[in-house]
Amino acid sequence: MTAESKPIIDVQNVSFTYDGASRPALSSVGLTVREGDFLGIIGPSGAGKSTLIYSMNGIIPHYCKGDFFGSVLLGGNDTFETSLTDLSRIAATVFQDIDAQMVASMVEDEILFGLENFGVSRAEIEPRMAEALESVGISDLRHRAISSLSGGQKQKVAVAAVLALKPRVLLLDEPTGALDPASSRQIFELLRELNESCGITVVVVEQKIGLLAEFTRHLAVLSDGAVRYCGETRSVLRNAAELLAIGVNVPRVTTLSLLLHEEGYAVDRFAVNVEEAKSLIEGIVA
Numbered sequence: 001m002t003a004e005s006k007p008i009i010d011v012q013n014v015s016f017t018y019d020g021a022s023r024p025a026l027s028s029v030g031l032t033v034r035e036g037d038f039l040g041i042i043g044p045s046g047a048g049k050s051t052l053i054y055s056m057n058g059i060i061p062h063y064c065k066g067d068f069f070g071s072v073l074l075g076g077n078d079t080f081e082t083s084l085t086d087l088s089r090i091a092a093t094v095f096q097d098i099d100a101q102m103v104a105s106m107v108e109d110e111i112l113f114g115l116e117n118f119g120v121s122r123a124e125i126e127p128r129m130a131e132a133l134e135s136v137g138i139s140d141l142r143h144r145a146i147s148s149l150s151g152g153q154k155q156k157v158a159v160a161a162v163l164a165l166k167p168r169v170l171l172l173d174e175p176t177g178a179l180d181p182a183s184s185r186q187i188f189e190l191l192r193e194l195n196e197s198c199g200i201t202v203v204v205v206e207q208k209i210g211l212l213a214e215f216t217r218h219l220a221v222l223s224d225g226a227v228r229y230c231g232e233t234r235s236v237l238r239n240a241a242e243l244l245a246i247g248v249n250v251p252r253v254t255t256l257s258l259l260l261h262e263e264g265y266a267v268d269r270f271a272v273n274v275e276e277a278k279s280l281i282e283g284i285v286a
């Protein structure tokens with residue numbers, strides 16, 4: 001993504017309070033996601049991460065009821081004035097609870113469901129289905145029952161089902177929540193591939209800071225319904241002490257870099273992954 005890329009999601013001064021709630025879930029949130037970006041969202045439980053995703057895809061204000069202020073533009077369309085159907089043609093969402101999101105019992109039918117709902121022609125269904133399965137690397141699972149799949153495989157089916165709809169934006173709410181480290185990494189490698197090779201804008205809520213540090217280009221930190229930090233992932237992570245204070249972990253290698261810097265060692269670049277920490281320490285030792 002370059003600074004010149006067009007905004008594809010523009011959250012402008014959004015506040016939202018769910019019906020019946022005593023305090024806002026989002027307070028004056030402003031955030032711009034540019035076309036082609038790979039943005040991570042992190043924050044403690046209850047910070048408003050899912051609510052922000054619902055504001056981006058139009059579930060708020062169309063489906064979740066409450067007091068909504070501000071505006072969100074998705075692909076240039078004001079979500080308040082645009083139908084959920086039209087919004088879902090631009091941004092597809094993989095929700096936190098994928099079991100609840102799945103509507104079919106077979107992988108093939110799960111993907112077919114969305115395509116038919118979108119009115120995709122018979123002739124186009126087969127190539128789209130094959131392409132979506134292929135791009136996620138699960139062509140071999142096409143005729144499997146969803147109940148027989150592992151957590152990681154189910155996540156991939158959920159991603160394939162939304163990719164078949166050819167969205168410009170992919171929104172994911174904790175896609176690795178139920179996955180082991182290896183499967184979690186595979187999901188992020190897939191997201192990187194979709195972002196870099198297919199140009200899909202990716203916005204992902206994730207708690208595993210190591211994955212965010214390694215894979216995302218930008219990072220937004222939410223706390224108490226407000227955006228505390230937003231910027232390039234590396235520069236956001238430099239605020240290690242402040243992030244820890246609001247309940248957000250930073251990679252241990254980043255904390256180590258900061259400590260070395262405080263101790264007076266020449267640290268010109270803070271490490272965000274083990275490889276970078278290794279070369280940093282090799283540099284110091286040399």
Ligand SMILES: Nc1ncnc2c1ncn2[C@@H]1O[C@H](COP(=O)(O)OP(=O)(O)OP(=O)(O)O)[C@@H](O)[C@H]1O
Pocket residue numbers: 018019020021024025043044045046047048049050051052
């Ligand atoms: N349907 C709802 N009705 C009322 N309050 C809600 C509703 N959904 C969420 N909230 C409240 O809104 C606030 C933000 O919730 P949200 O689910 O967006 O946070 P989150 O950062 O995604 O949390 P988690 O990491 O636990 O999923 C919380 O205080 C939550 O209790």
